[in-house]
Amino acid sequence: MAKTHAYRFCFGPWNISEGQDPYGPPTRPAKSFGWKLAQLKKHGFDAMMFHDDDAVPELDRKSEPQIRREANALKRRLDDLGIAAEMVAPRLWFAPETIDGAYTSNDAKCRRYAIDRSLRCIDIANWLGTDLIVLWLARADSYIRESKDAARGVDYLVEALERMLAHDGRVRIAIEPKPNEPMDHAYLPTIGHALAVAGLTSDPGRVGCLIESAHAILAGLDPADEIDFAMRFGKLWSVHLNDQNGLKYDQDRPFGNVSLRSAFDQVRALERHGYGKQGEYVCFDVHPFRTTKPEHWMDHLLNSRRTFLRLVEKVRSFDEKQTQKLIAARNYQALDQLVIEHLLGRA
């Protein structure tokens, strides 16, 4: 395994959130984008990830020249700080046009809106200096099965991807699957689904994926297996590391905070396939607890990075020779305990 590889880290402005949930209001006063960017810099993160309207607020109400001006101004701000834009993701779950599923809406006008907005998102990504677009297909599903045809949903998704690929010959599109929430059953719940749809486009090499640990867990899958699978196809272009306690609502907990062993396995999978060597970032899609006080606002991000880096050490010092011996002897019971003892450290 590579011993020298250094990782670069990233988060989004939404990861410094105010504590609201469906049942209660914010518990911390909102901070400005400038404050969030300054925190990112101060704490030594390398990149920020953006929704299109994190980069250019209220972009549906703005003209193209105005969007360009604001994106260019943001790029200058990022450059001054030495911060990269990792990706831009079209926020296709807020506007009235996306109520019935954006690209997969039954209404042609709404599908057109979703595609037009995605093309604008690609332009913003270009102005911010990244070729990576992330699609979390929040509402690509049906509330009522009989109202839609999932096969036609695939056609609509492919059509949208084709329009994006044609809009910019260099753009790479990473699909971020999530099996549920806000919807009941998403059309693309897993990496296998995302890559299958990529294969239907005219340029599958430019359609890959992003794995979020919590989303894989919500699909009943092992995030480390999802990482291995995506990397086998050379398609893992970003990760949203976090944690999740069972099949509940999306929790976006600090990385490793529920299952240290699963986090170890995820880091080991990333390490063994050289994640990051092509410029990929380690992003944390984590949120502070509702109880977090403003003075501890960055701790969920700092702790996630600290846990990640400590696990990199654990992966690099794991006894791989002994592992191979135990595998050869089919002594998986001993292998199981080898992992546990390693994670526990010296008694």
Ligand code: XUL
């Ligand atoms: C939703 C989620 C999003 C995407 C970006 O669960 O993870 O924040 O990561 O659109």
Ligand code: MN
């Ligand atoms: Mn995410």
